[in-house]
Amino acid sequence: MAGEFEAAGDLVMAGASARALDTPSAGAAHAPSHGGAACANCGTTLTGEFCSHCGQRAHFHRTLHEVGHEILHGVTHFDGKTWTTLPMLLLSPGQLTREYIHGKRARYIAPVSLFLLVVFLMFFVFSFVKxxxxxxxxxxxxxxxxxxxxxxxxxxxxxxxxxxxxxxxxxxxxxxxxxxxxxxxxxxxxxxxxxxxxxxxxxxxxxxxxxxxxxxxxNLKLNLGSSELNRKARAAFKNPELVLYKLQTKAYKLSFLLVPMSVPWLWLMFFWRRDIRLYDHAVFALYSISFMSLLFIIGSLALTFDFLHSGFWFALVFVVPGIHMFLQLKGAYQLSNTGALVRTFLLSWAAVITLSLYLMLLIILGVID
Incomplete structure (x- = not known):
C-alpha cells in the first residue's frame, strides 16, 4: 500500500499545481459585491470578486470544510471548464486546439494544467492496476x-x-x-x-x-549501445524491483519531455506555413498527449476488471488514437482530408519514434542512476 499512498500524494500535488496554473489572473471579471473593501493580500481597494492588482479572491474561508474542499477540487478540478474541455478533447480536439491557440481560452482548462492533471492521474490509476x-x-x-x-x-x-x-x-x-x-x-x-x-x-x-x-x-539480453552501459544494466537488473521503482518514478517526473520531443516533428510538417508558430505545436502536443494518457487510463481500468476482448484492445491501441490525431490535425491546422490523413500517418510514426526514445532514456537513467 505504500506505493498507492505515494501515488495518491503525487495526485494531490499535481492537482494543486495544475489549479495554481489555472487560477483567475489579475483583471478577471468582477462582481460588484466587495466594492470599497481592501484586498487582504496587497491592500488594493476591491471593485469586485477578485483583486484587480494581485488577482486574489475578495472572500476567503478559514474553516476545516474549506480545506477538504480545496483538496477535492485540487484532485478533481471539477468546475465548469472541466465539463467544457473534456468533451471537446474527446470529440472535437481540432476545434479545441484551434480555439485555444487563437484566444478563446476562458471556457477551457489550459493545456499545461490539463496535461499535469491527466498525466498524474494516469500514474495514480496505474499504481492500483491489478x-x-x-x-x-x-x-x-x-x-x-x-x-x-x-x-x-x-x-x-x-x-x-x-x-x-x-x-x-x-x-x-x-x-x-x-x-x-x-x-x-x-x-x-x-x-x-x-x-x-x-x-x-x-x-x-x-x-x-x-x-x-x-x-x-x-536469456536476459541487453544492448544499450555501450558495453559499459550493458555492464551497469546487468548489475542493476540483479535487483529488478528497484529498477522498476526508479523507472516509474522517473517516468512521471520526466513526462514533460514528451512535449519538446514532439514539437520538432510538428514543425517539420508545417515549417513553410508562416501563420503557425512553435507555440501552436506545443498546445497541440499537450492536448494530444493528455488524450493519449486518458486512453492509457481506460486500458488500465480494463485490465483491472479483466476485460480482455481483442476488438476493444485493437480499437484502443490502433483505431482511436489514429482517428483522434486525424481530427485534431484537420481542425487545428485547417487541413484538407488528404493533408490531414498524410500527416496522421507520418505523425503516428513520429510518435512511435518519440516514445521509443523516451523509454530508452528512462531505461538508461533507471539502470545507471
Missing amino acids: ITDNTPYDAANAKANLAEIDRGLADLERQRTTAVAKGDREALTEIAAAITALKALRRPLATQIASPVDGVTSIPEIITQDIKRAAAED
Missing part, C-alpha cells in the same frame, strides 16, 4: 524472492551506515528511497508466503518475475 494471475503459486520461488529482497535490504543498510559515516546526504536520500521501495515489495510477498492464495498481481510484479526468470535461464 490483473488476474493464473500462474500456480510457487512457494519455493516466492521464498527465494523474499530472501533476495532481504539480502538487498541488508546490503542497503550497510550502504547507509557507510553514507552516514561519510556524511553523504545525497546518497542517504537515494538509499532511503530504495529501502522504502524494497520494503513495499516485501510486504505483499511475505503476506503471500504466510497465506498462499492465487489471485491478482500487479504489472510491475509480473515484469519483475519475467526478468528474474530470464536472468536465471541466462
Whole structure:
C-alpha cells in the first residue's frame, strides 16, 4: 500500500499545481459585491470578486470544510471548464486546439494544467492496476524472492551506515528511497508466503518475475549501445524491483519531455506555413498527449476488471488514437482530408519514434542512476 499512498500524494500535488496554473489572473471579471473593501493580500481597494492588482479572491474561508474542499477540487478540478474541455478533447480536439491557440481560452482548462492533471492521474490509476494471475503459486520461488529482497535490504543498510559515516546526504536520500521501495515489495510477498492464495498481481510484479526468470535461464539480453552501459544494466537488473521503482518514478517526473520531443516533428510538417508558430505545436502536443494518457487510463481500468476482448484492445491501441490525431490535425491546422490523413500517418510514426526514445532514456537513467 505504500506505493498507492505515494501515488495518491503525487495526485494531490499535481492537482494543486495544475489549479495554481489555472487560477483567475489579475483583471478577471468582477462582481460588484466587495466594492470599497481592501484586498487582504496587497491592500488594493476591491471593485469586485477578485483583486484587480494581485488577482486574489475578495472572500476567503478559514474553516476545516474549506480545506477538504480545496483538496477535492485540487484532485478533481471539477468546475465548469472541466465539463467544457473534456468533451471537446474527446470529440472535437481540432476545434479545441484551434480555439485555444487563437484566444478563446476562458471556457477551457489550459493545456499545461490539463496535461499535469491527466498525466498524474494516469500514474495514480496505474499504481492500483491489478490483473488476474493464473500462474500456480510457487512457494519455493516466492521464498527465494523474499530472501533476495532481504539480502538487498541488508546490503542497503550497510550502504547507509557507510553514507552516514561519510556524511553523504545525497546518497542517504537515494538509499532511503530504495529501502522504502524494497520494503513495499516485501510486504505483499511475505503476506503471500504466510497465506498462499492465487489471485491478482500487479504489472510491475509480473515484469519483475519475467526478468528474474530470464536472468536465471541466462536469456536476459541487453544492448544499450555501450558495453559499459550493458555492464551497469546487468548489475542493476540483479535487483529488478528497484529498477522498476526508479523507472516509474522517473517516468512521471520526466513526462514533460514528451512535449519538446514532439514539437520538432510538428514543425517539420508545417515549417513553410508562416501563420503557425512553435507555440501552436506545443498546445497541440499537450492536448494530444493528455488524450493519449486518458486512453492509457481506460486500458488500465480494463485490465483491472479483466476485460480482455481483442476488438476493444485493437480499437484502443490502433483505431482511436489514429482517428483522434486525424481530427485534431484537420481542425487545428485547417487541413484538407488528404493533408490531414498524410500527416496522421507520418505523425503516428513520429510518435512511435518519440516514445521509443523516451523509454530508452528512462531505461538508461533507471539502470545507471
